[in-house]
Amino acid sequence: MFRSILLLLILAVVTIAATTKSDRWPREMQHEKGTIIMYQPELELFDGTKLEARAAVSIKRPSDTAAVFGAVWISSTVNVDRDLRMVYIKTLQITNVRFPESVKDQETLKKTIAEALMKDLPPLSLDELVTAMDAVKAQNSNAAKFKNDPPEIIYATSPTVLVFIDGDPRYEAIEKSDVERIMNTPFPIFRTKGSTALHLYTGQYWYTTTDVAGRWTVEAAAPKDLAPIAKQVDDQTKEANGGTMPKKAEKPSTIIVRTKPSELLMFTGEPSFDPISGTQLMAAKNTEASVFMDISSQMTYVVLSGRWFRTKNVKAGPWEFVASDALPADFKKIPEGSTYDEALAYVAGTSASREAVLDASIPQTAAVDRASATCTVTYKGEPEFKAIEGTTMKYAVNTSSSVLLIDGKYFACDNGVWFESTSAKGPWTVSTKRPDKVDEIPPTSPVYNTKYVYVYESTPTVVYVGYTPGYTGSYVMGPTVVYGTGY
Known part of the structure; x- marks a missing residue:
């Protein structure tokens, strides 16, 4: 199956360097079993004797309502002619293909691609490959900068709840009430205006303290002012648990609060x-x-x-x-x-671990309607931007959205979709091109994850976008996958 993917993949190998002009991509090929599209390949290795790369591929069969996205990995041995500045491929192997389970015969597809590519292997530009490999080394250097310092590891032998507050508590008033909530934690922690007593609800028990980092004690019931909030939390808990409340624990837990990763x-x-x-x-x-x-x-x-x-x-x-x-x-x-x-x-x-690393390259994709797609960015006050270390870019610091300032233009990454504007406040339109410089963002930056969001192609009405697991915090670090950059 898919034998006529030959021409498409030959073109991929020819233009595999990172300096390839983006207007050559994506490449589309019609096949009796559907439409195959290959997107711009990414070089992974070139050491003078071996070349490796990967590329995103989509397949849309007549029975599919939408294209199915996956990835293909290419490995080859090469000869280098330094006088002519050319690289000639000696052997080539498709080491892996990754598609959802709905795409059958993936092993057959892998062998078919490899056999087809070996029939016609045009030479590559040595200078382009060297330039591309320099970019790969820079990216690998970024991965090596992930922080791996041990967090505080808290040992417990009885039921314990670890409550994380991201820095000092930030309180915000709840509308039409005298109640304030700590906003920089996912845990429901409240206080009544003017009171020093804090109240935490775990969905099982209420706890109280006057020192957020101190000892928490159990309350018999929700404080009167918090009864409506308790009901709301219970309703949400029921909904998440199939309409019933989880069985209440026989004993309350020990509450431990930390303001640093633990x-x-x-x-x-x-x-x-x-x-x-x-x-x-x-x-x-x-x-x-x-x-x-x-x-x-x-x-x-x-x-x-x-x-x-x-x-x-x-x-x-x-x-x-x-x-x-x-x-x-x-x-x-x-x-x-x-x-x-x-x-x-x-x-x-x-x-x-090898499967996990391969899965980290498979994109989650969507077709975004250019006319109806919207992005709303809310700032606390006027937009404020801070430089991204080691780059010429800046990012917004007083919004929960990921907003970048790149060469005088504003880009917002929202739910795996790139938007752009000439103003930090919008209006925002769907981007038809991924900002090139996002690959320079280091792991130390809060917006590092945006470099894993891609724009594959666009039409006058639709933009095809996708993101790999890095966008949601899953990163390849050497031979395995880790979660979070450590910063």
Whole structure:
């Protein structure tokens, strides 16, 4: 199937360098089984003997209501002629294709593409490939700048709720009431105007304190002023739980508040370990976290947000970061299908981790109507912008929206769609081109995730857009995937 994709993919290899003119893309080809479109490829490796790249591909069959997007990976060995400044491909392999499960015979598709490409392999420009590889190295350098410092890891052996407040509490009044809420936390924490008492509702119990970082005690019921809010929270909880309230816990939890990134490592009683056959590992069986003991070193390992940390003392620390490819070899031997196999996705060299890395390249896509698509940006006061470190770009600091100022033009990234305007306040129109400079945004920036949002093509009425998991905080870091930049 899809044999006539040959011409399309040959063109891909020819123009694979990052300096390729964007107006050559995307490439469309009609096929008896549907329409195939390849979007501008991205170089991953060129070392003088080997070339690797990936590209987004869409397929729309007669039975499909919309195109199905996926990705294809190309690997080849090459000869370099430095006098002619040309690169000649010796061998070529399609190492992987990734589409949703609705696209059948993906292995057949992979072999067909590889066989077709080997029939006609035009030379490539050495200078373009070198330039493109420099850009890849810069991007990899950014990935290496992810922050992997251990967070505060809080050990608990009884029911505990970790409440995160992003910095000092910021209070805002609730309309038509004397109640204020802390807005920089997802937890419902309230106070009555003029009162120092704070009230937290977990959907199970009410808790109160006069010191947000201090000891919280249980309240018998919601304070009178908060009764309407309690009902609203209960209604939302019921809706999220299929129309019924979750069973109330027999005992209230301990409340711990932190204003800096922290992680809760909670066990049901003291840690209890289960030996993993054929390894020097034991897995904690009375926690929802992935916790392992390496018997030979007596170190305890835990994976948090895709990152591994270890310690000699699980109760008190200190903890240290461990790269996924520096784990004891026995981690690769955790049995697939076992209770503890979720950890395999974060162990370098496992099938699960390779699958996760490949999945991180598959875009979520949408067709956006240019006439009806809207973007609303609300600022607290007049728009304020701050420089993005190491770039000529700026971003808005007094809005919850991602707004960038690039070369005198404003871009807003909203729900995976790029909008543009000549004013920070709009009006906003759907962008037909992704801002080129967003690839320069470093991981330290709050708007780093916008570099994973793409514009594939446009028509007079529709813009085809998409984003990879990086937009929602899932990033490839070496051989595995992590969540969050660490900043």
